[in-house]
Amino acid sequence: MTETSSARLSHPADTHRITRLFFAVITAYFLAQLALRLILGGALETDEAEMLLMTPGLQWGYGPQLPLYNWLQTVLFALFGDTLFALSLLKNLLLWATYACLFLGLRAFVPARVAALTTVSLFLIPDIAWEAQRATTHSNMLLATIAASFAAYLWALKTGQLRHWVLFGVALGLGGIAKYNFWAIPVGLLLATLSLAQTRRMLTRRTLIAPLIALVIVAGPYLWMAKNPDLSLSSVGKMDMSGDTKQIIPEGGSLYIQGVLILTLLPALVAGVLWVFSRKAEAVMGSAEGSHIVTTLFLRTFVILGIAGLILVWLADVGHITPRWLLPIVLPLVIGVFLWLTPRLSRRSAIGYSATLAALAVLVIAGLSLDRYKEGARRDLDFAPLATQIEEMNLPQDTLIVADFYVGGNLARIRPTWIIRSDLPASARAETTEHILLISRSSKTDASLQELAARVDWPHAAQANYVSGQQIDLPFHHSERSQPLRVLLGVVDQ
Structure with a gap:
């Protein structure tokens, strides 16, 4: 990348153009996915069908899943009826919010071009590009609240303003009633922040408002959980914590590593190709202003959570792990790698990367269409x-x-x-x-x-x-x- 093009990264006109293009693309894509689901029709997937049984009005709890998704689905059912449209609308709104929040959060430290190219890297994670559309519900809420937490936290570190710490507290509270594994994110972010001198100095007394707000938000659902342990803990058996204690390496340990590899294989391949084409530009390009701090923060968050997660799986002798449970661990890694990589991309490499993502989007749409009619398809x-x-x-x-x-x-x-x-x-x-x-x-x-x-x-x-x-x-x-x-x-x- 030349010095002139590097300077343009923060040019107001270029920033506005990239921002408008980014939001236009993600909005068009998720509108297309909403339309596709309605056109294909068919039976409901398991998680979609769950919503018709687990939304009997607004309650503190509904079972083993935390209630935030159910609350929003209840509201949409009230507006649009118990319809496929209401089910698909919430799913796609949350995915749209995931990309939108992460982009806005990264803008606190990096130019719009870097923020956009890094944000769309999430589409390379199979459970986000494919499973989030095909099947999952509460995991989509997890993604949205993680992205909102990243956004609020980065702006709070950048400005130190009370309003941003308040927003971070709200995001934490919502994440805390979205899915249990969300709590890995604030723990990892805090430890990573404390490990860096630059970010450690950004923490102030105002930071304490965030956990207090989060505590107020989660109080009701968590008290319900304490009073109804038979319902709230009815899915603990999924982790199969009764494995063979004689094994040197618990089965959950190997599944943990496999899960991380499954989620990161495609992002790693794409990042590797982009690095090959951009490595000569590294000395010229350098790092965009502020990107080094946030890149290091995300990568350290991954290292901390990755090691801590493996230790917990080992000590608890977990015998079963589903890859999507590891999304809070994998997201900081993918974001951190592409934050480091995308400032170094030439215009031609950026276009090639965007074209690759566009082709992947077409494949996802085609695959979802085929999945509707394949032999023995649930929706059929x-x-x-x-x-x-x-x-x-x-x-x-x-x-x-x-x-x-x-x-x-x-x-x-x-x-x-x-x-x-x-x-x-x-x-x-x-x-x-x-x-x-x-x-x-x-x-x-x-x-x-x-x-x-x-x-x-x-x-x-x-x-x-x-x-x-x-x-x-x-x-x-x-x-x-x-x-x-x-x-x-x-x-x-x-």
Whole structure:
């Protein structure tokens, strides 16, 4: 990059043009994704279906997930009905906010061009480009609150103004009721900040307002969690903390490393190619003003969280890890690497990088379209026959239906007036009806389904008489395959 083009990085006209272009691109992309989801239609994915079962108005808690996503989804359901539009709108608004907040936050220390090119690097993370669109919900809220926290924190460090520390406190509080692994972010940021002389000096007494505000925001949901541990901790088993203690390296340790590699492989490949084409410009380009501090801050945050996370997994003997749980650890790494790299990119390299991301976006859209119609696709399953067959059973109107999120949510979408609860522990505790219909996708025996009635705390589980179960085969719209469901009816003896 020449000295003239380097000077233009902070030119007002260039800054405004890049900012307008950045927001135009992310807005157009997520509008396209919203339209695509509505056009493709089909059944709901598991996390989407969960929202139809886990949004019974505004409550302090809803189960194992923290409530912020449910609150916003409840509001959108009130505005637009329990529709696919309301589900997809929230998902894409949060993803849009993730990119927007990170860009605005990075602008505290780096020029608009660097901020834009670094921010779009998030699209190289598979769980953000693909899974966040295809399946996840609460993880999207996690991404948005992490980005908001980064933005508020960077501006608070830059200006030291009370309003920015207040915004950071609000972001912390919202993140604290978005997803549990969010708390890795403030811990990592604080430790990284304290490890750097430049940023350590930026902390003042005003910083203390942030945790106080966060504490006020999380108080209600966390008190609910303490009073309802059976619901709030019902997903702890996912981590399988009962592994083989005789193993030198716990299974969770290898899965942890694999998860980090899965999330960072594509960003690493792209960064490597860009580095090859930009390494000669390094001596000329140097670092943009302020970028060194923020780059080091993000990279140190990753190192601290990466090591701490591995130690925790090892000590807790965690036996199962899903890569998306590691997003709070991986995000600082990807951001830090591209903060270091993008100021060195020539105009030609920047255009090539942007073209690569555009091609990836096209592939994601094409892949999501194919995923809708592939053999055995979740969205291709037809739930209408299930509703019809249940109606043909002539059950009492107040019959309680218990199913997993995927089946229960899709059934609730077709028959919104039916009483449908999830298979989470204690989900049917308040139901007094004397009829229950248990539905399972797995090949459970009647005895196992009876145990499900007890697990959801149906008050009549022990004294009910269970009619012999039956199998219902649901068809796919574009496949000859079928999805078998096991159904068992329980009735209290009169």
